[in-house]
Amino acid sequence: MSAWDRFVETFFNAKVMAKYLPDILYGTVVTIELAVAIVLSGLAAGLLLALVRSAGIRPLNWLIIFVVDLFRSLPPLVIIVLLYFGLPSAGWSPSSFVSTWLALALVLMAFAEEIFWAGITSVARGQWEAARSTGLSFAQTLLYVVLPQALRLTIAPLTNRTIAITKGTALGTVVALHEILGMASSAVSNSYNPSPLMMGAGAYLVLFLPVVVAARWIETKFAWKR
Numbered sequence: 001m002s003a004w005d006r007f008v009e010t011f012f013n014a015k016v017m018a019k020y021l022p023d024i025l026y027g028t029v030v031t032i033e034l035a036v037a038i039v040l041s042g043l044a045a046g047l048l049l050a051l052v053r054s055a056g057i058r059p060l061n062w063l064i065i066f067v068v069d070l071f072r073s074l075p076p077l078v079i080i081v082l083l084y085f086g087l088p089s090a091g092w093s094p095s096s097f098v099s100t101w102l103a104l105a106l107v108l109m110a111f112a113e114e115i116f117w118a119g120i121t122s123v124a125r126g127q128w129e130a131a132r133s134t135g136l137s138f139a140q141t142l143l144y145v146v147l148p149q150a151l152r153l154t155i156a157p158l159t160n161r162t163i164a165i166t167k168g169t170a171l172g173t174v175v176a177l178h179e180i181l182g183m184a185s186s187a188v189s190n191s192y193n194p195s196p197l198m199m200g201a202g203a204y205l206v207l208f209l210p211v212v213v214a215a216r217w218i219e220t221k222f223a224w225k226r
Contacts, residue, residue, distance in 0.1 A: 010193065010194065010195075011195055011198050012198060013195040016196065017195050017196070017198075019191070020183075020184075020190075020191065020196045021199065023196070024180065024184060024187070024196065024203055026178065026183060027178055027179050027181075027182060027183035027184065027200070027203070028206075030097070030178055030179045031169050031179040031203075032207065033097075034100060034101055034104075034169050034177075034179060035166040035169055037105070038101055038105045038108060038165065038166055039108070039162055041105045042104070042105040042108025042112060042162075042165070043108065043109075043112050043158070043162070045105065045106075045109040045112075045113075046108065046112025046115070047116050049068070049113040050117045051147075052064065053065075053113070053117055054120055054142060064113070067110070068110045070110075071107050071109065071110035072107075072110045072114070076104055076165075076168050076171055077174060079102075079103035080099055080100055080103040080104075080171055080174060080175060081174065081175070083099040083102055083103055084099035087099075096175040096176050096177040096178075097172075097177060099172075099175055100169065100172035100177050104165055104168050104169065104171075107165055107168075108165045108166075111161045111165070112158060112161070115154045115158050115161065116150065116151075116154055118154070119149075119150030119153040120142075120147070120150045122150070123150055127145055127146060127149070128141055131145040131146075155218055155219055159215035159218060162215075163211060163215060166208075166211075167204075170182075173185060180200045180203050180204060181200055183196075184196045184200030185197070
């Protein structure tokens with residue numbers, strides 16, 4: 001057997017791949033469900049915090065800044081472990097899916113809030129004054145004048161941060177979440193062959209490469225014209 005044949009037999013074993021393909025597909029579905037939940041809840045929570053912060057209520061702003069800085073500082077893996085193993089002591093035992101979702105959604109929320117806030121504060125003060133002079137309320141000015149401009153400015157950093165955090169679904173393996181990496185690692189242990197891991201890598205490429213390409217297209221389409 002040549003060196004190339006040994007390489008193929010080790011990393012791309014057809015029999016092993018066929019046997020564990022259903023497991024990888026199941027893990028792919030779990031990963032998709034988890035990623036969608038993280039993105040929707042994390043971005044929505046981050047935008048809500050940024051809007052509340054723009055009201056300028058100091059006690060609320062201090063609380064928001066504290067929460068945001070806390071979750072930006074903690075490693076996502078630590079948050080997952082704390083939620084999964086710590087919350088049962090408080091009377092709630094979240095599943096591995098819920099623990100991973102909450103942890104990564106909170107991290108995305110923290111980064112998204114800072115990105116949205118940076119977008120809001122980057123809009124010229126004259127825009128606020130001009131809108132208010134026409135009779136618009138603070139909320140109307142924020143929603144109809146400032147926020148559309150701010151969102152346009154946040155497209156690039158927000159898409160990059162979202163992609164980076166959603167790839168963190170693989171961290172769910174530490175709490176036995178059956179996502180792609182978890183299923184691939186289990187298959188490797190059972191088969192004594194790394195071929196399932198190659199299938200897992202392929203699944204990540206299939207899932208996230210189109211997202212990266214779409215993000216680049218969105219950045220280009222909504223970028224400010226120079």
